[in-house]
Amino acid sequence: MPTVVAIVGPTASGKSALAMEIARRTGGEIISCDSMQIYKGMDIGTAKPTPEERAEIPHHLIDIVTPAEEFSCADYRELARRAVYDIASRGKLPIFCGGTGLYLDSALEEERFAPDVDKSIRDELKKLSPDELYERLKECDPETAAKTHKNNVRRVIRALEIYIGTGISKSEWDRRSRTGKKSFNAVKIGLDFRDRAKLYARINARVDEMIAAGLVDEVKNLPEPICKTASQAIGYREFFEYGFDDITLVAEQIKKDTRNYAKRQLTWFRRDPEIKWFYVDEGDGGAQNFKNIVNNAMDIITAALDVI
Structure with missing residues (x-):
């Protein structure tokens, strides 16, 4: 039974940075667990890893369909599980990273797939x-x-x-x-903030950075038609609803929607007793605390693998 790591938590909590560092230390590969990063061309608004990060560490389940194509949780489960077995078969550590809890749970739940056909x-x-x-x-x-x-x-x-x-x-x-059982040994690491206001400040700042990085043009340049799922992505749907005349208004709505989404993410993940939580704003709330989180997470992962 393969062992996998899952880095979870609300948006803008630093999951990607932690997953990258763990992948560097373990020689692992990252499986995106984000329901919108699967769409090609939706890069800035979904906070995809940079091309440099993807060149350094292999990433899976990013840019796999166009925004015109519907993509379900069942689709994700099948592709994610195949990615896990592929990565593990090459002696690498599969590392889930993302905030779509439903997708993660479905991927970790045991299922005997229908056999491949001709x-x-x-x-x-x-x-x-x-x-x-x-x-x-x-x-x-x-x-x-x-x-x-x-x-x-x-x-x-x-x-x-x-x-x-x-x-x-x-x-x-x-x-x-479907059995409801787990088919992988999952080491789950969660990131959160003691002070929720600091998380919200991060979210607000990241939206401003997305606007500055060209989010408006990215939305304008999306090919049509766009499927229902893609059109509901935060950072995009606000433009579809309010248009492009008042970017400040749209940016504020994106911030509000993202903060509400972060609340829902935490509600979902907090119900899972298997997650070991670390707090981004403890200590100096900066580089030293991040280093401590990485080291503590690695201790947990090493104990689970018993091979590193």
């Missing part, structure tokens, strides 16, 4: 239009079709190839497979 089936399905694919799915697996948008072509094809290749619908595979 690639030729997928190749033939790709020749069909989205409407034709979706009609076929409604015929053979109406339950999955009801939960899947027809524009999520990746998931529609996966459900069809499962049925064609095995004779069993994806919905039936899901019923047989």
Whole structure:
């Protein structure tokens, strides 16, 4: 059973910096656990790792679909678990990093996947239009079709190839497979602030930095159409709602929405007793405290791996 590390916490708490340092020390690879970083072209507003960081440390599940494509938690679970086994098979440490708690929980939950099928089936399905694919799915697996948008072509094809290749619908595979158990040894590290006002100040400053870095142009240049999920991303939806005439107004709304999102993230993660929490604003609240957090996190990880 592979051991994985998960760095969690609210937005703007420093998760990426901690994950990078742990990856440097362990030779690990990072799996993004962010429901919006999967979209190509949505870089500034989702606070993706920089090209330099991605060149230094391999990152997974970033830039995998266009903003026109729907992407579900089920899609994430399948790709994330494959990434874990791929990384572990090469003797590396998989490190989840992100604030989408639902995605993380789904990835860590045990599931026996439907077997891979002949690639030729997928190749033939790709020749069909989205409407034709979706009609076929409604015929053979109406339950999955009801939960899947027809524009999520990746998931529609996966459900069809499962049925064609095995004779069993994806919905039936899901019923047989889900157990609620954990299939990875997960070391969970959480970042938070003793003083919530300091977290909010960080959030506000980061939004200002995003605006200065070109977020407005990034939103304007997104290709159309944009799927419903991508259009709800914080940092983008505010422009869709308020337009581009008053950037100050939009920036303030982004800050408000991000602060509220941080509250929801903490509510989600705080219910998990397995998370070991560290506080970004303890001590000097700066470089020395970050170093202490890294060292303490490494002690926990080393004990779990018992090989470093």
